[in-house]
Amino acid sequence: MSQVSHVVAKSDRPRPLWTIKRRDQIAGMLFIAPQLTGIIVFVLIPLGLVFWYSLHEWNVLANSFKFVGSANYKTLLADPALPEVLTATGIFSAGLVVFNMSLALLIAVLLNQKLWGIVVFRTLFFSPVVVSLVAWTIVWSFLLQNNGGINAVLQTMGIEGPNWLRNPSTAMFSIIVIQVFKNVGLNMILFLAALQGVPKELYEAARVDGASAFKQFRRITLPLISPTILLTSIITIVGSLQVFAQIAVLTQGGPGMSTTVLVYYLYQQAFQFHFFGYGATLSIMLFIIVAVLTFAQWQLRKRIVFYEN
Amino acid sequence: MKTDMSIRMRTMLYGLMCVLLIPFVFPTWWMVTSSVKPISDIFAFPPDLLPRTYDWSTYQRVFELQPFAQQYWNSGYIALLVTAGTMIVSSLAGYAFARIRFPGADAIFMVVLLGLLIPAEVTIVPLFQMFNQWGMINTHWPLILVPVFGAPSVFSTFIMRQFFIALPIELEEAARVDGLGRFTIFRKIALPLAKPALSAVAIFTFLHSWNLFLEPIVFISTPQMFTLPQALTQFTDAYGGAMWNIQLAAATLTALPVLIVFIVAQKQFVEGLAHTGLKG
Numbered sequence: 065m066s067q068v069s070h071v072v073a074k075s076d077r078p079r080p081l082w083t084i085k086r087r088d089q090i091a092g093m094l095f096i097a098p099q100l101t102g103i104i105v106f107v108l109i110p111l112g113l114v115f116w117y118s119l120h121e122w123n124v125l126a127n128s129f130k131f132v133g134s135a136n137y138k139t140l141l142a143d144p145a146l147p148e149v150l151t152a153t154g155i156f157s158a159g160l161v162v163f164n165m166s167l168a169l170l171i172a173v174l175l176n177q178k179l180w181g182i183v184v185f186r187t188l189f190f191s192p193v194v195v196s197l198v199a200w201t202i203v204w205s206f207l208l209q210n211n212g213g214i215n216a217v218l219q220t221m222g223i224e225g226p227n228w229l230r231n232p233s234t235a236m237f238s239i240i241v242i243q244v245f246k247n248v249g250l251n252m253i254l255f256l257a258a259l260q261g262v263p264k265e266l267y268e269a270a271r272v273d274g275a276s277a278f279k280q281f282r283r284i285t286l287p288l289i290s291p292t293i294l295l296t297s298i299i300t301i302v303g304s305l306q307v308f309a310q311i312a313v314l315t316q317g318g319p320g321m322s323t324t325v326l327v328y329y330l331y332q333q334a335f336q337f338h339f340f341g342y343g344a345t346l347s348i349m350l351f352i353i354v355a356v357l358t359f360a361q362w363q364l365r366k367r368i369v370f371y372e373n
Numbered sequence: 374m375k376t377d378m379s380i381r382m383r384t385m386l387y388g389l390m391c392v393l394l395i396p397f398v399f400p401t402w403w404m405v406t407s408s409v410k411p412i413s414d415i416f417a418f419p420p421d422l423l424p425r426t427y428d429w430s431t432y433q434r435v436f437e438l439q440p441f442a443q444q445y446w447n448s449g450y451i452a453l454l455v456t457a458g459t460m461i462v463s464s465l466a467g468y469a470f471a472r473i474r475f476p477g478a479d480a481i482f483m484v485v486l487l488g489l490l491i492p493a494e495v496t497i498v499p500l501f502q503m504f505n506q507w508g509m510i511n512t513h514w515p516l517i518l519v520p521v522f523g524a525p526s527v528f529s530t531f532i533m534r535q536f537f538i539a540l541p542i543e544l545e546e547a548a549r550v551d552g553l554g555r556f557t558i559f560r561k562i563a564l565p566l567a568k569p570a571l572s573a574v575a576i577f578t579f580l581h582s583w584n585l586f587l588e589p590i591v592f593i594s595t596p597q598m599f600t601l602p603q604a605l606t607q608f609t610d611a612y613g614g615a616m617w618n619i620q621l622a623a624a625t626l627t628a629l630p631v632l633i634v635f636i637v638a639q640k641q642f643v644e645g646l647a648h649t650g651l652k653g
Contacts, residue, residue, distance in 0.1 A: 087554070091555035095465040095466060095473065109503075113499035192400075199404065213420050250646070257647035343498050
């Protein structure tokens with residue numbers, strides 16, 4: 065009896081295996097179902113709708129929604145504010161990335177030294193990352209007032225400070241600096257991890273060959289951490305295009321249009337002036353910029369990154 | 374590297390780091406100390422590093438001027454819900470993308486990754502319309518549903534996937550030979566090993582939700598429903614001028630708890646961040 069059932073089981077073996085595979089596939093699909101549904105409902109459909117809206121003239125207040133084809137795109141190209149908005153966006157993103165990456169690398173190199181109490185320094189450099197963004201922005205706004213803390217310190221040194229946030233030539237600079245100090249800790253930690261991954265033997269060999277500290281950094285450290293530099297620069301640039309709270313709290317895009325970056329302009333057009341169609345057109349432009357930047361950097365990755373594990 | 378650095382070199386490094394630290398530490402210090410200064414002292418010259426007189430009534434005023442306790446609760450429960458939800462959604466999806474072969478997995482992964490390319494700002498107009506149609510404007514639903522299921526969670530899914538890919542597969546294969554189902558393997562074997570990645574996801578998600586600003590001001594319009602970042606900007610007098618000491622007291626209340634948690638658990642924060650798939 066037991067002999068027979070054993071034989072039956074053996075001849076059936078392919079089937080249970082097939083079922084396991086099948087069950088596994090179903091499990092896989094169930095596992096990703098919440099995420100995939102979310103992406104369809106909250107990303108793909110809205111993306112399609114943004115494109116659809118951008119072909120319409122839609123004023124919420126006037127309750128008008130009519131198809132206008134490419135009219136919004138023509139308005140966009142002729143928009144006298146567009147060059148200013150793109151300039152502000154470009155200055156902010158370029159300034160932020162350059163300042164953020166170099167400061168992050170400098171601090172990471174310092175923190176990579178074997179010094180007593182280095183963890184305390186690491187904790188303090190990282191601390192602004194966990195301070196609420198709006199709280200951080202408000203404190204800086206307070207410090208940068210015409211009679212605020214920073215100008216008071218400058219005054220004790222005999223320097224007359226500008227009205228940082230109301231002066232077109234210092235407002236953008238201030239916002240970049242505030243944002244860099246807020247988030248540079250993230251890149252710093254990633255750089256630090258990368259620096260610690262560089263094999264020590266390489267430095268020893270270089271020292272034997274008489275390479276200077278600077279040469280070691282340029283020839284060994286930089287090439288070996290280049291994947292991290294590239295990855296963090298992508299994250300930082302894409303993140304920089306999303307700056308909103310700082311501008312809303314500090315300058316409301318002013319003085320003039322000097323700090324009106326694309327996202328803030330989009331918000332104004334859509335939610336303050338209620339031009340949803342034009343706001344959607346600006347969204348499409350933002351999407352294209354992010355996509356092109358990301359693509360360009362992934363292409364760069366193939367060219368300039370020396371080493372990947 | 375041996376610690377054969379000269380004393381002069383070390384002093385220089387410490388000095389450099391201390392100078393560099395000023396813009397990182399001073400604002401927080403200034404926020405906390407200025408929050409208990411009376412308004413007359415707040416722009417005193419020369420500036421006082423410590424308050425000359427303490428005025429604790431600013432903290433009372435924070436709660437009088439706005440339903441601040443309610444707003445605190447709003448931000449807190451939303452952030453916790455979003456964090457828990459994202460951990461579930463992202464670890465499930467990340468595990469499936471890393472381990473399970475099912476038809477269309479690669480194509481679906483590419484579609485999901487699209488979420489990384491699309492900042493929330495791009496889709497804010499249609500999302501507003503959708504939630505408007507579902508009657509969810511001026512509720513917390515948009516602040517919960519979109520981060521848990523939409524674009525913001527993709528980053529977490531990516532972190533989880535990278536982590537599970539790097540995890541040795543032998544244990545799970547042994548469990549499969551023993552006939553355990555996928556969900557059991559995931560929950561009993563893979564997930565407990567994924568604590569570093571999960572804590573990184575939790576930290577990122579919590580901070581992201583806690584800091585959210587554009588979405589609340591688009592979706593929410595009454596003070597009772599406000600979240601903290603939105604509420605912080607509302608402490609103004611009748612002429613729209615900032616009530617600095619009260620605003621800074623509210624900012625302190627918002628920032629300090631997270632800061633304290635960070636300082637206590639800074640090792641987990643930093644290592645969780647450094648040891649995820651972020652290294653490239």
